[in-house]
Amino acid sequence: MNPLYIIIPVAVVLLIIIIWFISTSNRLNRAVVKIDEASSGIDVALTKRYDVLTKMIDVVKAYAKHEKETLFEVIKLRDGMSMKEKNDANRAMDENMKKINVLAENYPELKSSENYKTLQQSIADVEEHLQASRRLYNSNVSIYNQLLVSFPTSSIARGKGMTKKDFFEADEAKKEDVKIDL
């Protein structure tokens, strides 16, 4: 029997396996890159939200000088934060936003000031961008995590030391379209 009858099919099968391995590996790598890109989108949006929120707190403090009881959460943003840290920072910003809203209710002149109104519009847009970044990130994480549990892709992922990624959680209220009563 001609040995080529064995060598050729084996070579074809090996080639198919190699092509599949490379394409699957690239697919996983692309998924990670997309997650990283989306994650930096969250960083940008969080920083913008932090900046606007800080300005808002300054404006609120200027109007509510006598409010001693309201303590705002201290938020520190830094490079290379984990998703959990980002979630915590975002939640702290949510808390500060709630406190700002409560104070604004007690100070009608603050609520009606042009500066405050502008910042409110600004925060609404920033939050909308943050929601977009969150959804894009979570969508990519969902695709990636699904790849990680699907056989045989999971075996390559395990070999590359890939593990499941955390989602960026959202405040339930924030999932709705932003509505502001000005």
Next chain:
Amino acid sequence: MGYEEVERLRKKAKRIELIGIFISIIISVVVGVMFKTPIAFFIFVFGFVLTTIINIGPRKKFSLAFKNTYVLKSLQSIFENLDYRPESGLKRDIIANTKMMNMGDRYTSNDYIYGTYKGISVTQADVHIEEEHTTTDSDGHTQTTWVTLFRGRWMVFDFNKIFKANIQVCQKGFGNARISNWGSDLKYKKVQMEDEDFNKRFRIFAQDEHDAFYILTPSLMEKIKRVSESINGRLLFCFVDNKLHIGLQNGKDSFEHGIFKKINEEKVINEISQDIKLITDFVDQLNLDNDLFRKEV
């Protein structure tokens, strides 16, 4: 112009059409009976075509009178700063510049409407885009046919968010939509939204994924799905240069009234209102008048 005058013009156009067809039938029957020749059929076709050509003017007069009387009045009651030109259309470049539609070889448009509704600037027109197809048979005879690529309405709205990248949302089955990366630094990518049902019904291409998620909020996706269910036709949404272009492929010419149908004012106004509602529904259902994100901050 009142009801009587419009009806008079309709009846005149109808009369010309009926007389022309009647004469064509009589002549073709007489020729057919006397000479027993198939030419009789061609005489009928010739007579019919001749009648149609002769009647172009009276038909146009009636159509214009109808639109200037009934359509204009209805539009005035809904839009501010109205500019309605029944015989003009949307400039070809407005659609071509989106680079999201196959523009074919022949472009016609009429029923141009511009106005503001709830503070939103709205432009719309009936549009017909055709492509020339030439076939050559074995004897070398060439035949040219015109294939419709798009027939329906094209609408342009102010969009309530500011975005940098262009996005296309094309309902499956729309056909002839396209995207072009020519001359642009930003390249289109197919985007999968988190809403599986939306992905099944629409194809989404965006120059930037973030902007796609920024514009297509879960709430807007739901609204687009609802609108697409309630409309007879296929939709193309083009988010370009902070404007929303909507192409509705329904094969219809809106705001028209046939010459053989007597004008029933109540019915006519109701039909026109439905045609106008189709435009305003997009503003209402997609909440385009929510300008929270448009304000300069």
